[in-house]
Amino acid sequence: xxxxxxxxxxxxxxxxxxxxxxxxxxxxxxxxxxxxxxxxxxxxxxxxxxxxxxxxxxxxxxxxxxxxxxxxxxxxxxxxxxxxxxxxxxxxxxxxxxxxxxxxxxxxxxxxxxxxxxxxxxxxxxxxxxxxxxxxxxxxxxxxxxxxxxxxxxxxxxxxxxxxxxxxxxxxxxxxxxxxxxxxxxxxxxxxxx
Numbered sequence: 001x002x003x004x005x006x007x008x009x010x011x012x013x014x015x016x017x018x019x020x021x022x023x024x025x026x027x028x029x030x031x032x033x034x035x036x037x038x039x040x041x042x043x044x045x046x047x048x049x050x051x052x053x054x055x056x057x058x059x060x061x062x063x064x065x066x067x068x069x070x071x072x073x074x075x076x077x078x079x080x081x082x083x084x085x086x087x088x089x090x091x092x093x094x095x096x097x098x099x100x101x102x103x104x105x106x107x108x109x110x111x112x113x114x115x116x117x118x119x120x121x122x123x124x125x126x127x128x129x130x131x132x133x134x135x136x137x138x139x140x141x142x143x144x145x146x147x148x149x150x151x152x153x154x155x156x157x158x159x160x161x162x163x164x165x166x167x168x169x170x171x172x173x174x175x176x177x178x179x180x181x182x183x184x185x186x187x188x189x190x191x192x193x194x
Contacts, residue, residue, distance in 0.1 A: 131166030133159045144176040154182035
């Protein structure tokens with residue numbers, strides 16, 4: 001009986017060994033298949049990560065473009081608001097100059113001139129400059145031609161008289177200068193104004 005039991009044990013052991021070998025081989029095959037599947041999953045994850053990275057970069061670029069656009073819009077609105085205020089101040093200065101012409105008392109005229117200069121300095125401090133045009137060629141971008149004056153004192157087509165000054169704020173024309181343009185004496189009188 002011992003022998004029979006031993007033979008059964010040996011047979012069972014051989015059977016278990018064979019079963020374990022098959023199980024080990026099946027497990028190795030599954031691992032090999034899992035490696036292939038794992039590499040495919042890894043590649044899919046890499047593609048997904050790259051897509052997310054690109055999406056993130058596009059979102060970031062869109063945000064930067066939005067931020068810059070908003071900054072430009074804010075700056076444009078601020079410049080427009082400044083322009084409106086400065087135009088009102090320039091109009092006030094022009095009324096002030098006209099009022100000065102009506103005053104007859106020399107002491108009052110001197111006081112008005114001092115206030116006018118201080119007002120001009122204030123505008124200058126905030127970036128407003130007068131358009132320099134006397135003796136310069138007529139520039140329709142910065143000047144409004146009122147008419148012609150026949151004169152030998154200036155070259156033809158140059159500004160020979162400034163009716164009212166023009167003003168610029170940085171690169172922005174606030175108000176064009178109103179000017180008279182020189183023409184040679186005896187020139188064509190049918191050339192209209194401007």
